Amino acid sequence: MDDRTAGYEPSGPLAALAVNLSARRLVIDRTVRAVREVNKDVPECCDEVRYVSDTVVCRPREDDGGTPWVFTSWGALIASADQVEDAAMYVYTYVSRRPEQARPRVSS
Numbered sequence: 646m647d648d649r650t651a652g653y654e655p656s657g658p659l660a661a662l663a664v665n666l667s668a669r670r671l672v673i674d675r676t677v678r679a680v681r682e683v684n685k686d687v688p689e690c691c692d693e694v695r696y697v698s699d700t701v702v703c704r705p706r707e708d709d710g711g712t713p714w715v716f717t718s719w720g721a722l723i724a725s726a727d728q729v730e731d732a733a734m735y736v737y738t739y740v741s742r743r744p745e746q747a748r749p750r751v752s753s
Contacts, residue, residue, distance in 0.1 A: 658713060658726035659703050665733035671740065678702055684740040697740045701732075 663673045663680045672683040683698040699718050703726050706714040713726035717739075724732040 657703070658715065658729060658732075659701075661729045662701070662715065662732055662736070665729055666736060669733065669737050671737065676700070678704075682736060682740060687741060697742070699736065699740060701736060 659675070659678075659680050663675055663682075666680070666682050667673045670684075670686070672685055674681040674683075679700045679702045681698060681700040687697045701715050701717060701723065703713050703715050705711040706722070709725075715723040715726055715732045717723060723735045726732075
């Protein structure tokens with residue numbers, strides 16, 4: 646086991662999410678406490694960001710009595726950790742938007 650997977654629970658909610666997202670053709674990279682998903686079918690905005698991606702984490706949600714929830718890298722709630730299908734659909738949807746769909750154009 647290397648540093649990227651040390652502490653990773655093979656039967657935990659992030660493992661189930663990783664399997665679900667992998668089945669949807671996303672490239673998955675598991676780290677100690679997170680799952681990074683990359684959609685190589687959708688190009689991103691610029692040279693340093695080649696594909697749409699995000700890193701999700703599972704942590705207790707204090708205002709829900711410490712129940713584990715899945716969060717985006719920017720801290721947005723995705724779903725309760727026991728709702729893997731819902732979390733996978735949410736993640737897949739936002740990493741599948743093309744740049745022109747994700748950012749509204751501002752008229753001059």
